[in-house]
Amino acid sequence: MAAGLALYAASLVLELPGAYLRLILASLLTAIVLGLAGAPAGTVAGVLVLAIALGPLAWSLLGLPWPGSGLIWRWRAGGRVPSARERDAYEGALEGLRAAGGDVRAPALVVRL
Numbered sequence: 001m002a003a004g005l006a007l008y009a010a011s012l013v014l015e016l017p018g019a020y021l022r023l024i025l026a027s028l029l030t031a032i033v034l035g036l037a038g039a040p041a042g043t044v045a046g047v048l049v050l051a052i053a054l055g056p057l058a059w060s061l062l063g064l065p066w067p068g069s070g071l072i073w074r075w076r077a078g079g080r081v082p083s084a085r086e087r088d089a090y091e092g093a094l095e096g097l098r099a100a101g102g103d104v105r106a107p108a109l110v111v112r113l
């Protein structure tokens with residue numbers, strides 16, 4: 001697991017130039033829009049710019065403790081619903097484990113990748 005976290009940390013470091021570019025572009029766009037509207041740049045604009053710049057990184061970090069589940073996870077992973085033959089084989093394997101004395105519960109979602 002430590003190697004996986006190290007690779008993830010490296011990918012975050014490599015994403016920092018992209019976050020910086022998003023920060024610059026969002027700042028310029030916000031300054032132009034607020035300048036044309038004649039509104040002063042305030043705290044809300046600053047928070048919006050930071051959310052645009054750091055939002056993708058924050059969303060990625062949230063995926064570590066809460067990786068998601070259900071239909072959205074299946075779409076994101078590129079999975080599909082198992083065929084009848086695959087489902088029968090899976091259920092047969094579960095029954096075999098239960099017959100061997102294992103306390104095995106069926107999962108709520110089975111995805112074929």
